Every structure is written in structure tokens, then in C-alpha cells.
Amino acid sequence: MRQYIFRRVMISFIVLIGVSILLYALVRLMPSDFIDMTTAGNVKMSDEVRESLKEAYGLDKGIVEGYISWIWSALHGDLGISFIYRKPVTEIIAKYAPITFAVAFIALVFEVLVAVPLGIAAAKRQYSKMDYIIVSFAFMGISLPIFFFAQILKRVFGFYGLDILPVSGMLTARATYVSFTFTKLLDYARHLVLPISCFVITSVGGLLRYTRTNMLEALNADYVRTARAKGLPEKKVINKHAFRNTLIPVVTMVGGMLPSLFSGAAITESLFGLDGLGKIALEASYRADIPYLMGFNMFLAILTLAGTLIADILYAVVDPRVKY
Amino acid sequence: MGDKKNNTARLREIKRFNNKKYREHTKLSRRKNIEPSQYLTEMKSPDSILEIENLCTYFYTDVGTVKAVDGVTFNVPKGKTVGVVGESGCGKSVMSLSVMRLLQEPQGQIASGEIRFRQSSENRAVNIPNLPLKEMQKIRGNEISMIFQEPMTTLNPVFSIGAQLDESILLHNKGISKKDAAKRSIEMLELVGIARAEGIYKGYPHELSGGMRQRVVIAMALSCNPEIIIADEPTTALDVTIQAQILDLLRDLKNKINASIILITHDLGVVAEMADFVVVMYAGRIVEQGTASDIFHNPQHPYTVGLMKSRPTSHGQQEKLYSIPGSVPNPTDLPDFCYFKNRCEFCMDICGQKYPPLYKLSNTHKAACYLCKDEKSKFEGGVFSE
């Protein structure tokens, strides 16, 4: 097992190098760069000044040269200075990652808590009214555009509607908290209700339908008939024999969902004004902030690889047939 | 064009009918507080443990009603082995799943008939189709247990062999300790000829071969000392050499335990060696039944004779294996006359008129064929005494 993990980490490292080459090429191939964008429309800006600015930002170098200097510093733990924020990218990531992590983790927990029980309930009574309602709910969530749904939620629960939940930001603007108290935590929580509900409702469908499909397959499996033939009560047949087998693919899927939670954060955070990595990333990609984009995307790539590795390890935990 | 329209109308009609059947079934199965008087019954014969009478099990499918079992009647005497034979698809598995109430519901339903079981633990007789699920669960795996055809998929891949064996024992023996259950499981594994039983007890199904898994399934079926064991083609999925070993085991066990066995197979050789009584099924009905000697030495129905002829013989004289021409009729659309008619070489005028009744040839022997009407045996001497 330890050897397997070591090997996987080594392979991941090579994959990351490949990913960074691709990413760098893509980011540099964006039609216009940071200087062009910031100085566009500024008549006083001469081409000379522009060139010297580009030199200062390292945008005068070719893609290959630029990449080599980026990766060289990256390997030394330096991801460069963000063009927009004028701060080291590592510092920005370290500062805002905890918020994104917290939101993503809470969203993941809720997503699993909603998707798995509903998927099982639907599978248990295939083609019943309950099944149709649950599956329609899942499809509705999948098909709702997130920005549209976010506006609906804001309208209904926010200031112009029921006025029971804040629609933007992390904390109530006027409130000042001297120390971390329960009221502060509650304020955080109230601000997260809408973003997390929005995210969970629009993305829960995939996992829900996956759970349902796998549960249906398990319920039709021979070993479930054997469990019934033993005389086990139906509850045990479903919650023990069928569920334990459904868990295998579901765990793998949840492991793979980790990175999509983070990339999804870009949209959710912007829509609800949460100060997380995703919101900054969206802004950075509008303005071609190359160091930040590279840093953020490499961070996502690492998460993706870590997610699949965790999923594979969990796979071995839940399925005795898998051994590394 | 018109045909197509008719067809959609027909399919819609089927759908409506099926939905009605599903609803009725769901309503019935959700009933609470079923009075014992609704499922208690009397056995007709003093020495039988299971009496199946006029059992009809139908599948309400999108293309029509599949009459998988249609009016089957036979008895399983205490301590005896009944062999059920017939080609693939003739309703053997459905019949046995009906006894266990393990049909795929609500598509599959016991439409009518009785399955009377002498539940000696409670000192009563029950009609299985009417039993509440809770009562049925006390019988399953405890008084009636089942060995399935596919050992590779019968065991749950994520639980250890030991856990799966213990589960039955703990379930049906209230108050037994985990340690005693484990001890009993290991004894059972030894009984079915597994060496190194303690190692296997800790192992997982995927570590075992098909034959070993089938032994585990047999151990599981025997673990609560059942009164009846239903073995549904226990060797069909196995290699020939392993088949022989498993059959040896079953034969050996038959003498050790005093359970009744319903042995389902399409291997007449196995039936000849093990069964006391034989039931021959064709397209959901019994075409011939009798003692093993009735069936083997004096088969009357052309289908039984065909099955006999299509057995591989040990002399190896026949170059090509005989097989009955044609195939089993479509079970959604069965005719009113003898189902075997278009495959039968003895077909007569009367055969196309009405489904033949079961003619009684002796106290034990019956066959549903017009050839038996005048009681003069067509196949005198039987096939074995050539």
C-alpha cells in the first residue's frame, strides 16, 4: 500500500509538469495580455512605455522562455507576484484557500447527505411516485443555470423578497466582532446558506442519479436475492447488503468531485460575493493575471490528482477485491 | 398502418392491465395485521411436507402476461427428494422462487394456487402465498433454504465468507453467541468438504473458485437445519469435473441430513441417481410426473422420451447428441392445445383440439398426453431397456 501511494505520487508529479506546460501555453495564448488590457484606451500611453511595462511583467519573453522561468521558480516554491494584487500568489492562495475549502467541504457534505439517501429512496421504489419526484428534482437541478437560480434565490429570500437571508458577502457589513464568538459563527453560517443551497441544488443531480443507478443494479443482483433467501428483513437487505455494494462506485465518484467543487466555487463565490479563491480566479482570468491563474490552476490540478488518489485508496477500503 | 395502430392500442391495453395488477399487488403486500386464519391451512396428505397445488405464477410484462408457471401440482414427501426436470425456460426457477416468495415483484406474482408448508416448528401448516412477509422471513433460510445456480454471483462480494455464514445462524437462532455462530459456521464449512475451513471462514468470495463458492452456498443453506432444500441447478454453472464433485457432495449430504430436497436440473442422470420422485415440466406445466422408476423405466410423454434420448450416453456410440427438434413455445402466447404439438412426432388429430388432461397411469404415475388416454403404453419397456 505504502509503495503504491509512493508510486502514485511520483507519477502525479510527472503529470503535474505536463499539466503546467499545457496550462502555461493556454494562458499565454489568450488573445490579449495584462498590459494591453490595463492600458487599452489610455491615449497617453506610448508604445515604448508599454514595451517597458511588458518587460517588467515578464511578458516580453517567448512562451518557452517564460515557462522555463516560471517552472524554475515554481519548483523553488515561488509562484510569482499576482499582477492584479501585487502580492505573492502563494500568499493569496494561503489566505483565501481556507474559505473556499470550508465552503466546498460543507457543500460536499450536504451534497452527499442529500444525494445518497434520496438516490436510495428512489431506487427502493423504482417507478413509484416517490421515484418520479426525486428524479425530476435531480433533473431540475442539473438543468437550472446556476447564475439564474442564484438570482431567483436572492430574489425570494433576500431583501426584496422574504428578507430572511443575506444575499452577498461573508459577514454583515455593519457588524463588528471583537473576537470569534458564536454570534460571528452564526453570521457566517447565515451568509453561507444561499450559496451552499444554490451550489448543492444545481449539482446534486449527478451524484443522486449515480447513486440511484448503482442501487438499482445492486438491488437486482443475485447476492441481494441470497440475502432475502436467508430470511433477512428488508431493511437489512437494503441498508447492509445492497448499500455496501453501492458505496463502492459512490465513494469513487465523491473522490473525483473534489476538484469540480473548487472550479464551481469560481462561479458561486462571484455570484454571492464570497472572498474565496474562485472569485479571484474569475477576475484573474478576465484580466489575464498569469501568475495567479497558473497558481490557481496548478492548485486545482494537485487537488484533482489528490482527489483521485484518495478515491482509489478509499476504493481499497470499501472493496475487499481491490488490493494494492 | 392500421396494424401499427392496432399494435399501439394493444400495448397500451397491456400497460393498463399491468398497472392494475401492480396496484392490486402493492395494496395486498402493504396490508397490516393479517389474521392467521388467512394463511393457516391443513395439509392434504399426512406424509408430505410441501404441497403445491395449481400454482400459477405470472409475469406482467410490457409485451403481455408471461405464464411462467401455469397450474403446477405436486407434493414433496418428508425426507424425500423430488427432481424437477425440463428444458431451459420452462419455469423451474420461477416455480422454486414462488415457494420462497422471491419473485421479482410486482412484475412477477403468484396469480393463484396454494403452496402448503408443514411448519413443524410452530406445529401448523401455512399457505405460503398468503403469508405476511414477516412470517415468510422466519421460514426463509431457516425451514426452507435455497441453493442457486450461479455461485459466482450468489455471495456478496464485500462481506467475508464467515460474516455471511454467521448472519444466517445469528438470524434464526435467537440468543446464540457470536462465538458459537462462528463455530457452527466452521463446522458447516467442514461438512461440505472444505479443508482449511478456518482460513476460508476469514476469506472473501473472490478468493474462491466456483466450486468452492458453491460449497459455501450449500453450507449456508444447511446451516439452520432446514426441512426443505431447494437446489436450483446447483451444478449447471460449473466445470464438468467440479460438477461431479458437487453432486457427490449433495448425494453424500442427502444421506446425512433428513431434509426433503427439491432438485432442479436438466441433467436426467443426476435425477436418476438422487431423486425419489420426478416432475417433468414443459412451458410452465407438468407434462409427466411419477416415481423415479416410473419416469426412467416407463416414460409416457413424448417430451420425457425426447429428454431421455437427448442425454449424453456413456458408451459414446451416438456421434451426434439427439436433441428435440424445435423450441419451447413463446410463453406470452400459448395455444389452447398441447404445447408440445409442433415438436411431437406422435401428433394426432385430437392433439390440436384441447390441452390434454393429466391421465392417471398408476397411483404414482401421471402424464398429460392423449397417447395415454387408452392406457396402453406406447413406449413399453422404457427407453433404458433397449
Ligand SMILES: Nc1ncnc2c1ncn2[C@@H]1O[C@H](COP(=O)(O)OP(=O)(O)O)[C@@H](O)[C@H]1O
Ligand atoms: N423477471 C422476469 N420477467 C419476465 N419473465 C420472466 C422473468 N423471469 C422468468 N421469466 C420467464 O419465465 C419463464 C420461465 O423461466 P425460468 O423459470 O427461469 O426457466 P427455467 O426452467 O430455465 O428455470 C421464461 O419464459 C422466462 O422468460
Ligand code: SF4
Ligand atoms: S398430446 Fe399429442 S401432441 Fe401432445 S405430446 Fe401427446 S401425442 Fe404429442
Ligand SMILES: [Mg+2]
Ligand atoms: Mg432456471
